[in-house]
Amino acid sequence: MSSDFKPNIVGFLCNWCSYAGADLAGSSKMEVKPYLSVIRVMCSSRINSNLVLTALLWGADGVLIAGCHPGDCHYEQGNYYARRRFALLKKIMETLKLEPDRLQLSWVSASEGKRYAEVVNKFSDEITKMGPNPIHKNPKI
Amino acid sequence: MNGNIGVYVCECGPNIGEKIDIDKVLEAIASLPHVKVAKRFGLLCSNDGKKYLEDEMRKEELTHVVIAACSPRDHEQTFMTVAERAGLNPYLVQLVNIREQCAWMIPDKEAATEKAIKYIRAGISRVSLHQALTKKELEVCTDVLVIGGGISGIETALSLAGEDRKVFIVEKSEELGGKANKLSRLLPHQGSTLSLIQEKIDTLNKNAHIEVFTGSQVVDARGFLGNFEVVIQKGENAGEQEIKVGAVVVATGFDLFNPEENPAYGLGKVDNVVTSLQLEEMIKTEKVLLKNGKPPRSLALIHCVGRSEKGYCSKTCCLNILKNAHFLKDKIKDVDVTEIYRDLCLPNKADQDYYEEVEKKGVKFLRSNEIVNIKAEGGQISVEYKIDGKSKKISVDMAVLSPAMIPSADSKKIAEMLNLPLDPTGFIKEAHGMLEPIATPIEGVFAAGCSLGPKNIPESIIQAQATAGNIISSLIPGKKIKPEVKVSVVREEFCTGCQTCLSVCFYGAISFDPHKGVSVVNEAICRGCGSCVGSCPSGAIRSKHFTYTQLYREVLEALR
Amino acid sequence: MDKDFTPTIIGFLCNWCSYTGADLAGTARMHIPPSIRIIRVMCSGRIDPLFVLRTYLKGADGVMMMGCHPGDCHYQKGNYSTRRRYVMLDTILKTLGLDEKRIGLWWVSASEAPRYEKVTNEFTESIKKMGPNPVFKEIFI
Amino acid sequence: MKQHNVMVVGAGVAGMKASLLLAQAGVKVHLIERESLIGGQTIKFEEVYPNMECATCMVAPIQQDVLQNEDIEVSLLSTLKKVEEKSDSYEVEIEKKARYVSLENCIGCNACFDPCPVELDNTFEENLSKKKAISVPCPGALPNVPTIDPANCLRLNGKKKDCKACQEACMFDAVDFSQKDEKVKIDVGAIIVTTGFDMFDVKPLDEYGYGKYPNVYTAMEFERLYAQNGPTEGKLVLRDDKPIKSIGIIHCIGRKELGYCSGVCCMYSAKIAQFLKHKAPDAKIHEFYRDLCIPGKSYQNFYESTRKKGVNFIRFNEIHVGKSNGNIEITCSEENGQDQKIKADMVILSPALIPGKDTETLAKILGVGLDTHGFFATQNQQLSPVITEKKGIFIAGCAEGPKDIPDSIAQAEAAVGKVLLHLQ
Amino acid sequence: MAKALKINKNTEEGLLQLLEFLLDSEKVEGIFSLKKLNKNGNIAYSLITNKDELKGAVPLDPHMPVNAGKILSHFTLAEKTKRPVAAVLRPCELRAFVELIKRAQGSLENILLISLSCGGVFPIDTMNNGDAKKRSSSYAESLKKAENSPDVRKTCQSCDNFLPQLADMTVLTVGKKDADKECIIYLNTKQGENFAKDAPGNTISAEIESSETEKLKSKRKENKEKLFKDFEKTGNGISGFSRVFAACLGCHGCGEACPICYCTLCDFDSKTCEYKPESYESELEHKGGLKIPPGTLFYHLGRMSHMAVSCVACGMCSDVCPVNIPVADVFTKVGAALQDVFQYSPGKDIEEPVPSGTFKEEEFKEVGEH
Amino acid sequence: MNSTGKEKKEKTATGKILSVEGDLRKTIKGLLKKLLKNNTLDAVLVPMKAPETESYAWVLLEDETLLDAADPLPPVMTVQGGRALDSITKQGDVYLKIGALMRPCEIRAAVELYKLNQVKLEHIHLISIDCPGALPLKEYMDNPIKSKENFEKIVQKGDKNEALRPVCQICQHFSLLSSPSTEETKASSSPDTENHSAADLHIGFFGGNGKKLCLTASTSKGKDLLEKLELSQDDSLEYWKAAGEKIRQSALKNRESFNKEWQEKIGGIENFTTALDACINCHNCMRVCPVCYCQQCYFDSKILENSPETYLQRAQERGSLRFPLDTLLFHLGRMSHMVLSCVSCGACEDACPMSVPVSQIFSMVGDQTQKSFQYVPGTDRNVPLPLQSFLKDEFCEVEIPCECDQSLLGKA
Structure with a gap:
């Protein structure tokens, strides 16, 4: 693994909890690794597998989906569906040994600025440790 | 796309200015396709900044604008308003968060700058796909349908009916008043319930703006806030009537747990075991008597009948039993009253005083964990109960069971008709258990009183009034409603009609058109979460302002 | 050949010329074979080859397309396209030996009621001679 | 409808919801708040029962809606001083304390905190952390604009008249020492009072060891201690850094003294126990209660799940927090008369809800009465629970008596209905 | 006489040398060519941008996994390429690309078209089973002799359009006896000449058409006529036609593989073509029975009416058919007839309008004279 | 009924x-x-x-x-x-x-x-x-x-x-x-x-x-x-x-041995992409799949369309880029859409002109994923589709541990 590897991580954040949590991390001036690019969606359930797969296959070294904690969904139950879809995708990746660790789902609430920073930093570290997504160099995808 | 995109980077004083090399940012984005101008400014959210932006939008004839500044949660609305003032559709503005997400989080200036460029590129890429969205306006009907003529229903109607609002009450039984009719008196005033209800019913009957259907049922109701179509089955053989209303209030009340379900309670088997309602009836007629016509010398008032079975505390029984005990002590000389309770639940500020008053009257309180058996024994009734693992027993002349409140049979029927979810206890589920205690997930449909869960009369009244408050402020005569614009839409040619989207929508905003075989989103109901979009395999449903292509562009830029 | 055979013939008629022509034939009490069922379209250019194919494969014994004479089109040149499409259909069917004579194109102007009477009768006769469309014998189509 | 203005006093959940609903009806709202931020007590909670929902996530969108709503004028650091009844309206005089920071100019970057030389206890954080003389109560406060504490600011209290450390640090000219407290008169057609509650003060009560032993906390202190945006950022550390093996949570603090059950403590105590089970899964948790008051359709379930998580519920008659061998020891007499002694590393006291501290003053200004417990009295607690004797003045939420969030909101919504009818 | 580049290497290596030169000199940014994917013989078109990756390129491999016209269309669909790209493709692929451009499905701009005199390709599945290796030597021999290799597809054996027309460069393979030693690449256009400037090799003058190519052309014409005749024997008339397509699964793979079928959502996959319940009831009434899913013939006839006039006879439709229906036979036959009627040669002239989009006032006078 | x-x-x-x-x-x-x-x-x-x-x-x-x-x-x-x-x-x-x-x-x-x-x-x-x-x-x-x-x-x-x-x-x-x-x-x-x-x-x-x-x-x-x-x-x-x-x-x-064998055979990105090398993107597998019911497949739509610039850039990152694009995305995406309902009928493989072992791959993945949702497709008309329903306590491995039914995690 090259030490100057800067991973490209895509983060889908739900508007109500996780994005607010990310904002809080920012306004609390917490240090967060710069590798994650945030994409705001209204609810974590908006994320379909295609979006995640597209990101992973077109070069993302990691994909983070963050939403409200179960029970906290602004739309009551969106995150439960998100969790099921995520579990399915993760299982597929596990079964095919397609580096399931590059995909993570985390619950981050609006008050959890610190947690947001931790989640992102930890995930960034893990991805850095894993090295570049091998798909990225595969001309056959 | 043909367009002029303007990109404005806010320095936010030193917050962005010092942490991000803005000149480098501008250089990197100025030559991107369709970018007409890329400029920096000290503080865009200041009045000067807003003025500057407005002028720029006009001067440069911008079709799309990207503002790189702070979190959309802070100032998205601000800049949308600026755009609107400049004659640009507010949804053609994208606010890119480079302050919280870059400047404040990434101490390394170079990395922060790089990241900011990425975000702004994503913003540019995305904004070029934005569509101008306009708020639709819908006419509303201000009339209201109230299902259920109990205390909640009556109070709702009284609070709402007026010159410009008609209220229809549909009550399945032949008279208004609901369960409260059966109570002997209220608490802690010991006033007569009858007079209270009668007073309200009289006012109601005098009100020309309230139309009451007794002995009637709602057989169909569909629509959304401001526009419901309802069919009422009037009495027996009286035919159907269709009405239009703007809101529906479900006030179908509760039923009582039937103690006969558990033979241990002895109801129906053992003489002089009665329910609290039966006792109320006796109190009302002032004839608290045993089967043999004699007044009881001792009574056991048994709390929490059905609590274990149903899995919740009904909240109102403790006080109600205290009231009855109070009455018995007052009315029957030297009577021995024992309350067998689990936990005293007296959660209102005046309740404790009342409890102390009753205690002072000599009512005995026995705590038990479980009623083991109630049976006839030696001309009396023996109540066997358990406390801390030990069995105990008392003998009384009469045992009064206080059953738990359960959802009324009608609630379920009505809920099915209106597509309302029920919670695990079978009561109607609130739109949000904390913040929207009387709203249901279906906008325009409210619930009040015991249809939502056990409540006492004041709480039911409060809920009825709260319902009224919500309706008065959302259905204003002459004022149109503007539903959310960032909603989902179905592209009919691609929709296969699998109705997966229906199953994941919490708000019932999607229906199925059997003629076309496609799903239809009711934009007046949709709240724009996009859950349906996430669930549609073919991409036939798309969410405005968060389309797949828009997000995909963001992803691609993130990966650059 | 079955003497009693009454063919089913579908006619796609343009609104401006042929349909008016057909109406005129009616007003003039001309004898039009009862086997013809007319479907009005605004321009013969609207006659999608798929309409014709579908009609044919669903068992119509004949399909008539009628439009304004070349040069007369209400929409300037719609019928020139029709003509090309007809040739194309005709060629396809001919090449595959699929009874191309069951499909025909005629120019009938608004005043040509007699021509309408003539072509419909002639076509009906020729279809009668050909007998029923054999597609009804085929399960595997 | 006459387009009268309405004043809402207190910007907690009830006040905010009432304001939003009024604004939706097209009424101009003056929302008056004593503190420098809106959100009331709810925003201090990390999670709310029974769904263990994140309170910030729940309330922040409402706070934002309030601040962005053009029909709601929010006056912070403001209190009612005088109310004059007119024929069909009230003239209200409010006193608006100077913030010394411009709401318009400040962008919430917090650059002014560090340079300030004064360090103070943060009352919002139950004094569990420090703040500067210029500060926001907690990260994520809305509006995210600091306030200068004039009593402690060196410049304003005169100790160092030329100090302008914060002013120099601010790039936006937001620090404005020239601001003065001001009095404003507003004409309104109706007033809704949603001033909320305070917590029963446990300090005077000796038997709970509060103040005596560092590791005895009140429930509110614990909320902040647990909060992700609180002083420890959600990390569970005791005042004396001891490891936590055993925790006692004591219900009904103040019930006897006050003479009423607050109706919410059993649930919030159970909620605290559930938090703790997450944070310190190995710790033993004992809940000491008198009567379980869990009056909601989903509450019993919550209580049972708390029990299932291994929380020990003990019913007591008398209780005492003392010390033995340097450890806290809780002695409680059970119903059967037997005494039980339990060692605890941490004790959390669940006090009753009492009227807000300015309730009495406010009641006088408004000319409305109080009930025996000091809450605002309504015309008829049974039948018209939000209406006062005075026309056009309404009470909602915990100002009327202890209640939980949904009940407060229902009252607020009911009050709005009454106001709108009143204005017609 | 046209200009040509002569390279003293075998044909494939010569071409690769030219491609390498194009990349090296940065005359092009990338090259579309067939490329090996693994050792099993799987190949696919790849956009090669790195010289090293050219090592795996097999531009002349006698397989057509996808019609490259479709790929170039996909590449230039959103916008034309700003940076020059070269593509090695067979004449039918080139024709398909041109047909697509006529339908606004791509752009020729900045694309260097390199084609070849085509000896035909093997059926697609030979790629999988290792047959290809066995066959390739006999293929090379047949090429040299300008004969039909018995291993190439029936469609190719009867294709007389094997000399590309619009290519900037053409690699000579048919009848090239010394293909092992020498590579001739014709520079047909100014663009071709410009790109080949400074390329290693000698510039000569030569003519691509020869007695050898004529020989092959007439042989193939003969085959074509026979193919069409054979089809008439089995597939004529409604019953013959329905027998040919009786096995059709309705997978519509032929349409998907067809380069000319460019629609995003095929009409026959859309709701308009779904049977309504009552259709079943009425058809059953007539016939007593009905193949399910129905509409097989309608699909093929309908698709024909949409695209056969532009059919470039690439044979992909037959290749992808899971039940071995000779789709290409039918379509090329109908295509030829249509092209004859409209005097249209698909893919040969980028200016020539598609027949369905134009007309001549004086044509088809006899039509409508029934 | x-x-x-x-x-x-x-x-x-x-x-x-x-x-x-x-x-x-x-x-x-x-x-x-x-x-x-x-x-x-x-x-x-x-x-x-x-x-x-x-x-x-x-x-x-x-x-x-x-x-x-x-x-x-x-x-x-x-x-x-x-x-x-x-x-x-x-x-x-x-x-x-x-x-x-x-x-x-x-x-x-x-x-x-x-x-x-x-x-x-x-x-x-x-x-x-x-x-x-x-x-x-x-x-x-x-x-x-x-x-x-x-x-x-x-x-x-x-x-x-x-x-x-x-x-x-x-x-x-x-x-x-x-x-x-x-x-x-x-x-x-x-x-x-x-x-x-x-x-x-x-x-x-x-x-x-x-x-x-x-x-x-x-x-x-x-x-x-x-x-x-x-x-x-x-x-x-x-x-x-x-x-x-x-x-x-x-x-x-x-x-059992089949699952193991295939997991070995195609596990990992290299193996998996190689298994799909023969794919010619004809999408026949999707078209014959009974549970791929969409009117238009997401992967046939224009959503993934991009500019030549992007394609060139991607090619340059890798040295070369296989066309047609998104083979892996198609198969994985299709899998994520239908694999929970996959009945292992084998129609896809039958229809593949290139004999890609699609049905075997899908069947193996289907077996594993269906197990983790405790779902057997097509055996009970009343059991809702896994992605149209949820349990509140499940799949907690994604976050904080809780008392959910661990058997749902496929780890039991």
Whole structure:
């Protein structure tokens, strides 16, 4: 693994909890690794597998989906569906040994600025440790 | 796309200015396709900044604008308003968060700058796909349908009916008043319930703006806030009537747990075991008597009948039993009253005083964990109960069971008709258990009183009034409603009609058109979460302002 | 050949010329074979080859397309396209030996009621001679 | 409808919801708040029962809606001083304390905190952390604009008249020492009072060891201690850094003294126990209660799940927090008369809800009465629970008596209905 | 006489040398060519941008996994390429690309078209089973002799359009006896000449058409006529036609593989073509029975009416058919007839309008004279 | 549905026994004929060999004389029956009482499609039949005569021969008579068998030694059919079940090693992409898949379209870039859309012109993912689709540990 590897991580954040949590991390001036690019969606359930797969296959070294904690969904139950879809995708990746660790789902609430920073930093570290997504160099995808 | 995109980077004083090399940012984005101008400014959210932006939008004839500044949660609305003032559709503005997400989080200036460029590129890429969205306006009907003529229903109607609002009450039984009719008196005033209800019913009957259907049922109701179509089955053989209303209030009340379900309670088997309602009836007629016509010398008032079975505390029984005990002590000389309770639940500020008053009257309180058996024994009734693992027993002349409140049979029927979810206890589920205690997930449909869960009369009244408050402020005569614009839409040619989207929508905003075989989103109901979009395999449903292509562009830029 | 055979013939008629022509034939009490069922379209250019194919494969014994004479089109040149499409259909069917004579194109102007009477009768006769469309014998189509 | 203005006093959940609903009806709202931020007590909670929902996530969108709503004028650091009844309206005089920071100019970057030389206890954080003389109560406060504490600011209290450390640090000219407290008169057609509650003060009560032993906390202190945006950022550390093996949570603090059950403590105590089970899964948790008051359709379930998580519920008659061998020891007499002694590393006291501290003053200004417990009295607690004797003045939420969030909101919504009818 | 580049290497290596030169000199940014994917013989078109990756390129491999016209269309669909790209493709692929451009499905701009005199390709599945290796030597021999290799597809054996027309460069393979030693690449256009400037090799003058190519052309014409005749024997008339397509699964793979079928959502996959319940009831009434899913013939006839006039006879439709229906036979036959009627040669002239989009006032006078 | 669904399932299930007269196929056709004749059914959907060709197709028949040409046990599965049924009822209920005689995997696909509102079952009588498996389509097409002979042997012996398609060799749902999951779900859910079954009627012959057939009905519709067939002999199902059980046990074993083998073979990005090297992006697999029901596949839409610049840039990152693009995305994406409903019917692989082992890959992944959702597609009409429902306490591995049912995590 090259030490100057800067991973490209895509983060889908739900508007109500996780994005607010990310904002809080920012306004609390917490240090967060710069590798994650945030994409705001209204609810974590908006994320379909295609979006995640597209990101992973077109070069993302990691994909983070963050939403409200179960029970906290602004739309009551969106995150439960998100969790099921995520579990399915993760299982597929596990079964095919397609580096399931590059995909993570985390619950981050609006008050959890610190947690947001931790989640992102930890995930960034893990991805850095894993090295570049091998798909990225595969001309056959 | 043909367009002029303007990109404005806010320095936010030193917050962005010092942490991000803005000149480098501008250089990197100025030559991107369709970018007409890329400029920096000290503080865009200041009045000067807003003025500057407005002028720029006009001067440069911008079709799309990207503002790189702070979190959309802070100032998205601000800049949308600026755009609107400049004659640009507010949804053609994208606010890119480079302050919280870059400047404040990434101490390394170079990395922060790089990241900011990425975000702004994503913003540019995305904004070029934005569509101008306009708020639709819908006419509303201000009339209201109230299902259920109990205390909640009556109070709702009284609070709402007026010159410009008609209220229809549909009550399945032949008279208004609901369960409260059966109570002997209220608490802690010991006033007569009858007079209270009668007073309200009289006012109601005098009100020309309230139309009451007794002995009637709602057989169909569909629509959304401001526009419901309802069919009422009037009495027996009286035919159907269709009405239009703007809101529906479900006030179908509760039923009582039937103690006969558990033979241990002895109801129906053992003489002089009665329910609290039966006792109320006796109190009302002032004839608290045993089967043999004699007044009881001792009574056991048994709390929490059905609590274990149903899995919740009904909240109102403790006080109600205290009231009855109070009455018995007052009315029957030297009577021995024992309350067998689990936990005293007296959660209102005046309740404790009342409890102390009753205690002072000599009512005995026995705590038990479980009623083991109630049976006839030696001309009396023996109540066997358990406390801390030990069995105990008392003998009384009469045992009064206080059953738990359960959802009324009608609630379920009505809920099915209106597509309302029920919670695990079978009561109607609130739109949000904390913040929207009387709203249901279906906008325009409210619930009040015991249809939502056990409540006492004041709480039911409060809920009825709260319902009224919500309706008065959302259905204003002459004022149109503007539903959310960032909603989902179905592209009919691609929709296969699998109705997966229906199953994941919490708000019932999607229906199925059997003629076309496609799903239809009711934009007046949709709240724009996009859950349906996430669930549609073919991409036939798309969410405005968060389309797949828009997000995909963001992803691609993130990966650059 | 079955003497009693009454063919089913579908006619796609343009609104401006042929349909008016057909109406005129009616007003003039001309004898039009009862086997013809007319479907009005605004321009013969609207006659999608798929309409014709579908009609044919669903068992119509004949399909008539009628439009304004070349040069007369209400929409300037719609019928020139029709003509090309007809040739194309005709060629396809001919090449595959699929009874191309069951499909025909005629120019009938608004005043040509007699021509309408003539072509419909002639076509009906020729279809009668050909007998029923054999597609009804085929399960595997 | 006459387009009268309405004043809402207190910007907690009830006040905010009432304001939003009024604004939706097209009424101009003056929302008056004593503190420098809106959100009331709810925003201090990390999670709310029974769904263990994140309170910030729940309330922040409402706070934002309030601040962005053009029909709601929010006056912070403001209190009612005088109310004059007119024929069909009230003239209200409010006193608006100077913030010394411009709401318009400040962008919430917090650059002014560090340079300030004064360090103070943060009352919002139950004094569990420090703040500067210029500060926001907690990260994520809305509006995210600091306030200068004039009593402690060196410049304003005169100790160092030329100090302008914060002013120099601010790039936006937001620090404005020239601001003065001001009095404003507003004409309104109706007033809704949603001033909320305070917590029963446990300090005077000796038997709970509060103040005596560092590791005895009140429930509110614990909320902040647990909060992700609180002083420890959600990390569970005791005042004396001891490891936590055993925790006692004591219900009904103040019930006897006050003479009423607050109706919410059993649930919030159970909620605290559930938090703790997450944070310190190995710790033993004992809940000491008198009567379980869990009056909601989903509450019993919550209580049972708390029990299932291994929380020990003990019913007591008398209780005492003392010390033995340097450890806290809780002695409680059970119903059967037997005494039980339990060692605890941490004790959390669940006090009753009492009227807000300015309730009495406010009641006088408004000319409305109080009930025996000091809450605002309504015309008829049974039948018209939000209406006062005075026309056009309404009470909602915990100002009327202890209640939980949904009940407060229902009252607020009911009050709005009454106001709108009143204005017609 | 046209200009040509002569390279003293075998044909494939010569071409690769030219491609390498194009990349090296940065005359092009990338090259579309067939490329090996693994050792099993799987190949696919790849956009090669790195010289090293050219090592795996097999531009002349006698397989057509996808019609490259479709790929170039996909590449230039959103916008034309700003940076020059070269593509090695067979004449039918080139024709398909041109047909697509006529339908606004791509752009020729900045694309260097390199084609070849085509000896035909093997059926697609030979790629999988290792047959290809066995066959390739006999293929090379047949090429040299300008004969039909018995291993190439029936469609190719009867294709007389094997000399590309619009290519900037053409690699000579048919009848090239010394293909092992020498590579001739014709520079047909100014663009071709410009790109080949400074390329290693000698510039000569030569003519691509020869007695050898004529020989092959007439042989193939003969085959074509026979193919069409054979089809008439089995597939004529409604019953013959329905027998040919009786096995059709309705997978519509032929349409998907067809380069000319460019629609995003095929009409026959859309709701308009779904049977309504009552259709079943009425058809059953007539016939007593009905193949399910129905509409097989309608699909093929309908698709024909949409695209056969532009059919470039690439044979992909037959290749992808899971039940071995000779789709290409039918379509090329109908295509030829249509092209004859409209005097249209698909893919040969980028200016020539598609027949369905134009007309001549004086044509088809006899039509409508029934 | 016309039944009240109140009938309780008897403890020991019984079925009707029927002697085979001469030919197995003829006997089965005889049953259908009878149902057509006595108007119990208006039409039947059965496979039929196309005249003068060796291929099979589905035919909807009203005319019982046409049944003579039908073949209830075709050696290949050309069009998946679920898909055939889908095309009939997609636009709405056909008001003909149709009996559809299909393989269990086809029935299961139909049930999945029913849950997706694609197939309407109101008037459809699903009749399943013990499935001997099917031959690979390509091999059959290349040599139909020999393949048929081979297939006859399999039918007679009832074993899972290696000549069968790989997914047939590991199939456990070859007989709805004793499908394990149906039994389990029935036991665990309400006694309302009406909606908790896949087929209405099942025809079993495994265990009959070619001499007997066994018919069982699990719904009122099925019982009605059985009644109208006027069969007299009742028999206990134990023996028949045991015969099926034996075959299933060996299939189960095969399935285990199969899963392992494939996971090894294609695990990891390199292996997986290599397995897909032969793919030519014709999307035939999707088009024949019964549960890929979308009007337009997401991956055929223009959503993924990009500029030449982007393609060049991607190529430059990698040195070269395979075209057509997004092969892996297509397969993974399709997988994420339908794999929970995958009935392992093998149609995709049959239709692949390049013989990519799609069905084997999908079947393996399907088996694993379905397990983690405790979902068996197509065995119970009332169990909701996994992605249309959720439990509050599940999949907590994604975050904070809690007391959820760990068995849902597939770690039990």
